[in-house]
Amino acid sequence: MKLADISIKRPVFATMMIAALIVLGLFSYQRLNVDLFPDVDIPVVVIQTVLSGAGPEQIETDVTQVIEDAVNPVGGIDYIQSQSREGVSIVIIFFELEVDDRAAAQEVREKVAAIRADLPLDTEDPVIERYDPASQPIVSVTIAGKRSEKDLTTYVKDVIRKRLESVPGVGAVELVGGAEREIQIEVDADRLQAYSLSINDVINKIGAANFELPAGNIDQGARQLLVRTLGRFETVEGFSETIVSENGDRVVRLKDVARVIDGVEERESLSRYNGKSAVSLEIRKQSGSNTVVVADRLNDEIERLKQEIPADITITVASDNSIFIRNSVHDVLFDILYGGLLAVLVIFLFLANVRSTIISAIALPTSIISTFTLMYAFGFTLNVMSLMGLSLAVGLLIDDAIVVIENIYRHLHEGKPPMEAAHFATSEIGMAVMAVTFTIVAVFVPVAFMQGIVGRFFLEFGITISVAVLVSLFVAFTLTPMLSSRWLRKEDEELTNSGGPLRRLLYWFNHGFNLLNNRYQIILKWALGHR
CATH class of the missing domain: 3.30.2090.10 (Multidrug efflux transporter AcrB TolC docking domain; DN and DC subdomains)
Structure with missing residues (x-):
């Protein structure tokens, strides 16, 4: 293997390659957005039109059918649903998944604007919006106080709402409840x-x-x-x-x-805090921004507001989606760390050698950290799906390094010096290790390209596992043989029934495993001889 030979002969070059991957991975990790699920664009456009006082039949005839006929020529439409209620027309356009939802929404706006004059004179301007799952409120704030609802609402609109709108990453702040002033x-x-x-x-x-x-x-x-x-x-x-x-x-x-x-406007929403009327603010983040970071900034700004607002007004964070997201991501990261430690423990149990265990274990964090670089380049986020892919890949990332080290040990046992053992061992099993790795990639890559909405969610899952496994293959052909050629010794393989309790435990475990291996060889020979 050319790559392994270069790494063995030029250890500084191999070390710097791996160091570059780690640095890029750490750099990318700090810039990855954190969310609960992948950012999936669902191409759905909703048109809502209000004609006050009109019955469902008039809405259907004068508004809904006119809009449906106007948007029907738009390309890429899968199907259209419409609802005609008293005073309101709702037309929902479902596009094929391959359609760019932003371009589709713009084309729908142009079609609706062209027939605006055909709608009844009293019809309000149609509201055209894309369906965006990420546009749900991430933080809800409730404001209560010992003053009239009108005065409280005015203060919230003029002071608190404007302060929260100025927080970086905030897209919109919607007022719920309260009593807005009206002459x-x-x-x-x-x-x-x-x-x-x-x-x-x-x-x-x-x-x-x-x-x-x-x-x-x-x-x-x-x-x-x-x-x-x-x-x-x-x-x-x-x-x-x-x-x-x-x-x-x-x-x-x-x-x-x-x-x-x-007076005050007619109420269309209601907010209560501890059984009393209050004013709520529902805060949405900008598209593509980090949910957890924006929520942290909002909480910091709310703490500053608590120190500045009058004493008779209280601000309470009613809901914060970032808490659930942070806990979910933390749980998955803990599972990755816990799984990695158990994998290293199992390796140490079978190899019974600290040096070989460390060399094998280095492949685990190196592969995971390096994967963050590709995740950032592909526009992925740290979410349950991508992190689940990393957690499932923990056991796969260390396989290649174990196979390489075991074969190096075999050549050391035959009397070859470490440099030569690393060279011959990697050359012997290079194709086999590549075949195993590419087989794993061939299994998970199709998962990333499944059809439908499910495929959109599993894209990051499949790609993340595939990238992590390929990085582990690169580490097995560079860092693993380089460290083995300079750190492993033949005497490291010897294991005797002396020393501390841990060493004796490892000796008896491997001794029992060798006895089992001998029995297995006898059974295998008998089975091959009686085919």
Whole structure:
């Protein structure tokens, strides 16, 4: 084997190659995103259209069918589902898995925009969204306080929400519950009729009085100042004094025909904390960001907010998905470490030699750490599926090194010097070790390319195992023969019934195994002779 010969003759070169793999692996590990499951793009686009007051039959005829006919020509559609309810039309488009969901969503937006004029005049603009499993809230925060719901909601919107939106990695912060401020105008129909006015007169006058208008620019040398007229009402009294009608000396103001109320919007959601009304914030991360890192940043910002907000307001983290993700990943990492230690213990039990055990065991962390480089290059994340692949590969990663070391021991026992033993041993079994490794790869690579959504989830699983096994093959042909040629000695193989309890235990275990091996040879010879 050329690679093994180069490593034996040039140990510094072999060491630096393995060191480079480890450094790149550690560098990549720090930049891998952590999530519960792989980031799978499911090509589904949802179109939601609201037409207030319309019945299901009208929604079906005037909205749903129009949208379905518009998006039907879009390429790559698998099938379309639609729901027509009172006042709402929901059209769900399922694309084939090979379709780019972002490009498909953009094409759907263009098709819907082209038929926007065909929808009823009172129809709200259709909301078109991609289905993204990763867009679920990662942290939910509940804010409660000893003040009115309106004041609490205003404080949350103006202070707390803006602070959390500025945290790096946060994509959106949605407010749930609370009572947002709303200026309500209750018109008295009898008074309106007495003044010979209509409801449209009131609407037009309020709209004309409550708006801002650009007023041009002012040049000051090298500077240019933007001027605009400030026409929006700043107080509730401003609405009440709005002139609705003016006829000579008779001036009709809004307060003469209506009652202005500084109220709250109609509630569409509710949040409670310890049985009392509260305000909640559901925080979503940006696409592709690290869930655990973003959650940690949010928790740090929340701790800073607790020190700055008024004493009558309390902030509580109601749910944090990163805790479950962190615990799940920690459990899998612990299983990898525990499995690796048991594998090394079994190797030591059979080889009964510290040096050979260390040489074999080096292949385990080297292969796992080096695999992180390819995971980062492929855009994988540290999730349950990819780490499960590494945990299953723990026993496979050390096989190649064990076979190489065992054959080197055999040549040492025959009297060859360590350098020569490492050379001949690796050359003899090189093809066999490669065949075993490529067989394992041939088993797991097809798993990564299964069809359907399941295949998307198992992609990282299959590729991770295959890459780890291939790295272990490279280590077995470079680092293992190089260390064996310089560290193993023939006398290391000798095992006597003397010394400490551990050495005697190893002696009797291997002695019993040798007796079993002799019996097996007798049975095998008899079986071959009586075919």
